[in-house]
Amino acid sequence: MTDRRRTAFLSRTFTATATGACLVAGCGVVPGGSGGSGDTITVMTFAPQDTKATNMPGMPGMAKAYEAWVNAKGGINGHRLRVLTCNEKNTTNGAADCARKAIAEKAVAVVGSYSQHGRAFMAPLEGEGIPFIGGYGVSSEEFQSTLSYPVNGGQPVLLAGAGHQLGRACSQVALVRPDTLAGDSMPVLLNAGLKANKMPEASDIRAAEDSGDYLPQAREALADPSGGKEKRCVTAVLGERTETFFDAFRRADDKHRNPQISSVLGSVSQALVDRTGGKESPFEGAYLTSWYPVSGDPLWQPMRKVISEYAFGDDAVDPDDSGTQTTWIAYTVLSETLKRFKSGEDITGRKVARMLNQSEPVQTGGLTPDLSWRYKDMRAVAGFPRIVNGRVTFQVVQAGRLVAQQGEQSMDMTQTLEQAPRTA
16 A cells, blocks of 8 residues: 555545544534534423422423424424533532533523523623523522523512402411522512401511421411401412421411411412312312413413423423423423524524513413513513513412412503512
């Protein structure tokens, strides 16, 4: 073999080997390039998992199911979707780590995620121009950052809605909430809804978010200075620990006063009602406030079909769960936004944010009002200017199912919140 032929042979061998290695490794995104380079768009979904407080495994689970479904259809606007997931761990460091991972992997957006630690994840994302689409709404930064695009009104509208719901049924209200930075705004928001119904402020009862014993808080919530002359209501918003609180509450109610109990979606769910007895559940008759239509509404059928076909082995992906539902809506927004780019156009986080800032409203199949984050769509809610969807629905646990509350239509709580004191 001549030197020239040997050189050509070695060159072809090196090229083939390198190409094969790249295919095995999955070189869809060029290091240092945008998450939309080539044919692949990279995004991330993060949420806490396996912690002692609130866990949201259905959110990354729904994101991976959406990825499989979209790619089976050929991707979005000619691009394959690559979904990264991250355990936020319910800690500041965990939230920051997930944001840094999104940056390192060249994600063009963080989509359908959950974290109470808004400062920890928003600052890194803002520095790289990465939009945060459809967070769960438990941190104030989600409604303040110009790179946040919420699909619901978060805890603010749920709590204002709960105040409205309880204001029509009670004379006195006790709120049991976490003794955290996120929990500190809850009384103000609940009281805004109560005030709209000319009700006195709720008793504010703080509790450790990860406590295993809520008996002292239960006894405080049951205390009745009126001597039984007024209708009492108790609402608990403690995430996964809400069940633990109400267990202590039942044990503490030795005089069978049976006050009206209530919560918000995310702290109480259909899965929790099922797990605690269905029709015999202690949550039977409880009032609940949600952002979305009841889970039995036909509007959820497309999501349920995707879950049944692409997440059938993942029990964490519950179609009745508000976290799963929020992630589905957030990815719907992402998909509809990406479809507005020109075919073959390179996509970056800054371009996605610009599209969201300037585009006409995005439709979500009726699950929310049409969503738009243009400047003219912002509302004058003190501390929460990014709320563009203030709608809530009112539900009740009836015969073991979460159903629409009779006589209560969905309601936009934005005006109520505009009149509330600043909380963030």
